[in-house]
Amino acid sequence: MAVPAIFTEREQNFLRELTRQGVDFLVVGLAAAALQGAPAVTQDIDLWFRDLADAGLRRALDRVGGIYVPATLSTPPMLAGKSVALFDIVLTMHGLKDFEQEAANALDLKVGRVKVRVLPLARIIASKKAANRAKDRLVLPILEDALAALSDKTDFRNEGPQETG
Amino acid sequence: MSRTAYYALARKDSVIPRSVRAIASELGVPLSAVLEEPSALELRTRALLERAQRVLSRNPSASFENVWHTLVLLEEPPIDRLRRSLLRGRAGDIH
Numbered sequence: 001m002a003v004p005a006i007f008t009e010r011e012q013n014f015l016r017e018l019t020r021q022g023v024d025f026l027v028v029g030l031a032a033a034a035l036q037g038a039p040a041v042t043q044d045i046d047l048w049f050r051d052l053a054d055a056g057l058r059r060a061l062d063r064v065g066g067i068y069v070p071a072t073l074s075t076p077p078m079l080a081g082k083s084v085a086l087f088d089i090v091l092t093m094h095g096l097k098d099f100e101q102e103a104a105n106a107l108d109l110k111v112g113r114v115k116v117r118v119l120p121l122a123r124i125i126a127s128k129k130a131a132n133r134a135k136d137r138l139v140l141p142i143l144e145d146a147l148a149a150l151s152d153k154t155d156f157r158n159e160g161p162q163e164t165g
Numbered sequence: 166m167s168r169t170a171y172y173a174l175a176r177k178d179s180v181i182p183r184s185v186r187a188i189a190s191e192l193g194v195p196l197s198a199v200l201e202e203p204s205a206l207e208l209r210t211r212a213l214l215e216r217a218q219r220v221l222s223r224n225p226s227a228s229f230e231n232v233w234h235t236l237v238l239l240e241e242p243p244i245d246r247l248r249r250s251l252l253r254g255r256a257g258d259i260h
Contacts, residue, residue: 006251007244034250035243039234043254045247086251112244145231148224149239152216 010064010083011045015114017063021056024099025049026106028090028119028127030139035109036121038146040139044088048119050099052077052089095130096123121147213237 018025027035029046049057052068061068066081077089096102106117119127125143128136174180181196189199203211213236220232238246 006255007248030254031247031250034238034247037235037239037246039231039238040250041253042250045251109243111247141228142231145224145227146235148227149217149220149232149235152220152223 007045007086009112011086012112012114014060014064014066014083014087015111015116017060018057019114019116021060023049023054023056023060024051024103026099026103026117026119027109028093028124030124032118033121033124033143033146035111035118036107036146037150038121038143040142040146045086046088046090048090048093048099050103052091093119093127095127121150209240213240 026032026048027045028048029044030038030040030042031045033040034042058068061079061081061084064081064083066079066084069075069078069080071077076091079085079087079089093102102119102123103117105120105123107120108115109118121143125140125147128140128143179186181200185199186196189196192199213233217229217232217236220236221227221229224232238249241249
């Protein structure tokens with residue numbers, strides 16, 4: 001069944017540009033869980049960058065017509081512009097090791113025509129447990145059941161029909 | 166089909182081979198049970214159900230609903246899994 005237009009070429013272009021510019025980042029949070037098959041609902045795609053000062057991030061944003069909005073005393077750093085409206089910047093991943101250590105075990109997943117690095121579901125669960133906010137507690141049973149389902153397969157990461165185009 | 170073959174079949178009481186009728190009779194089931202092949206969807210659903218049952222037997226505290234939805238989503242490419250998640254998450258924004 002065709003899925004209506006959301007996360008279109010526009011958003012894929014941004015991920016592609018990040019990769020082209022050599023920016024180190026991971027897709028984390030519930031978007032990462034959804035990519036792996038968890039029936040979780042999310043509003044945004046959380047991106048964890050190794051270095052927010054990476055010039056490649058600015059170049060990628062330039063290429064897709066987005067901008068970086070630095071943090072202020074009361075607001076976190078953000079991405080702005082239609083092409084990046086679905087993306088959020090994550091500064092801290094509770095309960096996890098540093099970026100390099102987590103990235104070493106990240107999954108390579110093909111999202112449309114772009115290959116991205118994704119935090120494994122088990123690590124997403126660890127971060128949700130550590131953050132322990134009300135919304136994290138609500139979603140944990142879904143993520144844990146999804147992990148049980150995924151564990152039934154040896155290699156579930158790119159399971160599903162191959163994407164074309 | 167040739168005309169000879171057509172009339173040969175038309176004169177028969179049944180076009181179903183005797184061996185097939187014999188199997189149905191031996192099994193004590195109607196002929197349709199032997200002849201009907203499950204559809205691809207039925208086969209796929211059966212396989213998914215078996216897989217869900219296997220997961221639940223290993224993880225008795227897991228919810229069937231969550232496991233089932235995960236297995237169904239795994240049938241789709243990652244980008245569509247993400248799109249479904251975003252669509253549901255943003256349903257309030259869209260409508």
